[in-house]
Amino acid sequence: MPSPIAHSVSGYVLAKFLPLAKSRMSRRRKWEMQIFYPVFVASVADLDFIPQLITGESFHRGLTHSLIFTLGFSAIIAIALSYWWKFSYKQLVWITLILYGSHLVLDFFTEGRGIPLFSPFTDTFFASPISLFPGVHYSRGLWHPSHLIPLVFESIYSVLVVWGVRRWQKSKFRKKIDSIKNSMN
Ligand SMILES: [Zn+2]
Secondary structure, three states: OOOHHHHHHHHHHHHOOOOOOOOOOOHHHHHHHHHHHHHHHHHHHHHHHHHHHHHOOOOOOOHHHOHHHHHHHHHHHHHHHHHHHOOOHHHHHHHHHHHHHHHHHHHHOEOOOOEOOOOOOOOOOEOOOOOOEOOOOHHHOOOOHHHHHHHHHHHHHHHHHHHHHHHHHHOHHHHHHHHHHHHHO
């Protein structure tokens, strides 16, 4: 699996393309909706490594990496957030599904055993035959030197995607799309 770096940066970048803005928002609400929430949702599946570190039992990449959990989590968290933010429930379910789903996609394309996509119905793990990310092996402990390779790789990935999005945001092509969108509204 990638470390929290790749997951949180992916959530942050994905949020730039999701309809998470309202015309009038306080700075705090903007931070909550456009930064904290996407970063949290894109990374939260890996909090299951905490009970693994404490107990030594195998928890990591279990149910939190399944489709059923993704659906349940998105449906439930959207209830609370739509009430709290006065935002469309339906839209929040979709946005949460996309953000949480990004975690499963990255893990699927990471070196290792893959993810139990259809847990708890089957224990089969699914992984892409082509790995895009080197794996972080939490079972070796939090400070193992082997973590350095994925950390360097993910830092480069993060710089590149953030740079790419910044460029896209400033591009003339994007401004053109925005002006077409505005003229249609
Ligand atoms: Zn994961």
